[in-house]
Amino acid sequence: MDLTPYVDNLRRELATAAEAGGAEARALAERLVAPLESAVRLTLLEALSVAMDEITRDLAPGSVDVRLRGRDPEFVVSAPTDATVSQDGATELPPVVAEDGPVARINLRLPEHLKSRVEEAAAREGVSVNAWLVRAAAAGLGHGGRPTGRSSSRQSFTGWVR
DSSP states (O other), rough: OOOOHHHHHHHHHHHHHHHHTHHHHHHHHHHHHHHHHHHHHHHHHHHHHHHHHHHHHHHHTEEEEEEEEETEEEEEEEEOOOOEEEEEEEEOOOOOOSSSSOOOOOOOOOHHHHHHHHHHHHHHSSHHHHHHHHHHHHTTSSSSSSSSSSOOOOOOOOOOOO
């Protein structure tokens, strides 16, 4: 995803606003644009990261990541490892199979808006609310879905690069 059009649009908007202030305001706007470009790009990346988190929560047990390639972010969508993608692009999860042992019953109280979203998600996947919740719980615990926490094969680096 190229952020340049968004940064350029902000630059044009700032120049348009400065026109009303005369030559001094226009000159000040031109001096501020270059240093602000990095801050604008960082702010846009933060907004994309927040959007990624929200989409990942709705997509669970799949996930969405934002990766930087040079100066441009790209979205990477990951389906659960045991999921398949149908011809229409929908993610299909395998059926939930009860493990050996007794099945426990619990009462779960959800806010009405969350309950509605769970019912919609279950209907989209063609499973019962119970099956959908079992899958979500299993995925959240790292069983049959996207693992939680960091994998030992992943490495994370922070700091400055020259």
